Amino acid sequence: MQKSIIIIGAGMGGLASGIFGQLNGYRTQIFEMHTIPGGQCTSWKRKGYTFDVCIHHLFGASPGTKINGLWKELGAMPRELVYTRDCVSVVSPEGTMFHDFYDTEALERHLTELSPADTRVIRDYVNTIRTSARKDLWGDLMLGSTGGVIKTLSVVLPLLSYSRLTMQQFAQRFSNPFLKQAFPLLEYSIPLAPFILHLAKHAYGFNKDIAWPVGGSSAFARSIEKCYKELGGEVHYSQKVEKILVENNKAAGVRLSDGSEHRADFVISDADGRKTIMQMLDGKYADKRIRAICAEPSDETNWAVHVFLGVNRDLSKEPSALVMLLDRPVVIAGHENKSLEMQIYGFDKTMALEGKGAIKVELVSTYSYWKKLYSDRALYDEEKQKVAETVIGILENHFPGIKSQVEVIDVPTLMTWERYMGGTHGFVNMPNKKLDLIDSLLGRGQERNLPGLSNFYFVGAWATSTGALFSNANSGKKVIKAICSVDGKKFTGAE
Known part of the structure; x- marks a missing residue:
């Protein structure tokens, strides 16, 4: 008799679970509270502009790599891709620009022009990127076999000396004041981000394994949903799971917000972990350690607010991502900003009408700040407008005339995430x-x-x-492998 699996949430992990479940002979169905697939991998349209809240750099663009193989199994590859020259650029208030080129020769030449005195540090940095690029590091370590991990050790071991360095710490090796200020912001403006992650990302960019999927995040998620449905999987949208049904300490199905119950042999959650444990399961399976990891997260969050702008301006010659260093700190949404990070989508013509472009500015803020404002929608909307006006005013310094070119403004906050996804703190x-x-x-x-x-x-x-899409997708594959093992079945992939 065919066994069944219920999956809560149509994010990357949920969709991947469904696909590999179907491939291995299970009847699967996904219950999703939103109206579209993808979870956080999403975008939306406003008056001819596409506003994308998820993908910055998509790993797995190069055929032959293990991450690309995973995307192929999920129906997301091959597809039309755009390769950008640089990962991110940083500009000073005076207009000095640092381009973080993927091409190591261009990067070394550019850095040396910016700071001839740092030639030795620059050469060591670039050579370390080249060493990292010799293997499919993340693919071998996270998706590969034990043998693949062992083969990767020749590259991994020399990099271990960098494993505890942050971006901020490595930046101190430069003598140039601008590079010391710019370098820590190269990983999503998080100075404490591990330097080794930066090396790995650069290595994948150098090997043409990082790209942008044309059409953005929702188009990417839709391709995976299409694969799932073609395999016979079912997705039920606008269906919020309230409870996970348990019988004799065994998950047995779900109860929806409309009161209906649905039974299955296995239940997989791609929903918010805290709410799954403490609400859907009433905290009954939370020991001391589980309760500790379910503790309330930090109030302050990166990417708490996005300011999307649709502008009547050609952005095709702009960097794909830009960090603006500010000449003085500016408080936006209750947080003091010394820089402003943004993605500029001039590289993808599908994101706006011809001759126009979309910009996304990402801001740090706190959940409590927006939660309090949300109790009064007039104040909430007023603050969003104020945030947008402040951001546009700052952009005017680097993009003269942009204030008059703005045609569309959209400002999602943590409350937007909470409303559509039901996540903790958004x-x-x-x-x-x-x-x-x-x-x-x-x-x-x-x-x-x-x-x-x-x-x-x-x-x-x-x-x-992790926030990596391929890692979350791979978790779905791993869980179906585990279920197959429980049932004494040989796991079958798509390749």
Whole structure:
């Protein structure tokens, strides 16, 4: 008799679970509270502009890499891609520009022109990127076999000396004041981001394995949904799961907000981890450790606010991503900003009408700030307008005339995420624990199960503790492998 799986959430982990479940002979169905697939991998249209809130750099663009192989299994590759010259650029208030080129020769030449005195540091930095590029590091470590991991050690071991360095710490090796200020912001404006992640990203960019999927995040998610449906999978949209049904400490199905119940042999959650554990399961399977990782996350969050602008301006010659260093701190949404980071979508003609372009500015803020404002929608909307006006005023310094060219403004906040996705503090869907980089790369220490509860699994960001789309998708593949093992079945992939 065919066994069944219910999946909560149509994010990357949920969709991947469904696809691999169908491939392995299970009857799967996904219940999604939103009206579209993708979870956080989403975008939307406003008056001819596409506003994309997710993908910055898509790994797995190069055929032959393990991440690309995963996307092929999920129906997301091959597809039309755009390769950008640089990962991100940083501009000073005086107009000095640092382009973080993927091409190592161009990068070395550019950095040396900016700071001849740092030639030795620059050469060591670029050579380390080249070393990192010799192997499919993340693919071998996170998606590969034990043999693949062993083969990768020749590249990994020389990089271990960098494993505890942050972007901020490495930046101190430069003598040039501008580079010292700019370099720590290259990884999503997070100075404490691990330097080794920057190396890996650069290596993938150098190998043409990072690209932008034409059409953006929603188009990418739709291609995976299409694959799932073609395999016979079912997605039920606007269907919020309220409770996970349990019988004799075994997950047995779900109850929806409309009161209907649906039974299955296994339940997989790609929903918010805290709410799954403490609300859908009433905290019954939360021991001391689980309760600790379910603790309330930090109030302050990166990407808490996005300011999307549709502008009547050709952005095709602009960098794909830009960090503006400010001549003085500016408080926006209750947070003091010394720089402003944005994505500029001039490289993808599908994101706007001809001759026009879309810009996304990403801001740090707090959940409590927006939660309080949200109780009065007039104040909430007024603050969003104020945030947009402040941002546009700052952009005017680098893009003269842009203020008069703005045609569309959209400002989603953490409350927007909470309304559409139901996540804790908007979208913070990771356990409250210290991230161990080595464990993450090797797939160890993942929050896949709950003590005392069988036939239940987590996938997605809660399971992996990462924001990488391929990692969250791979968690779905891993869970179906685990279910096949429980049932004594040989796992079957799409390739």
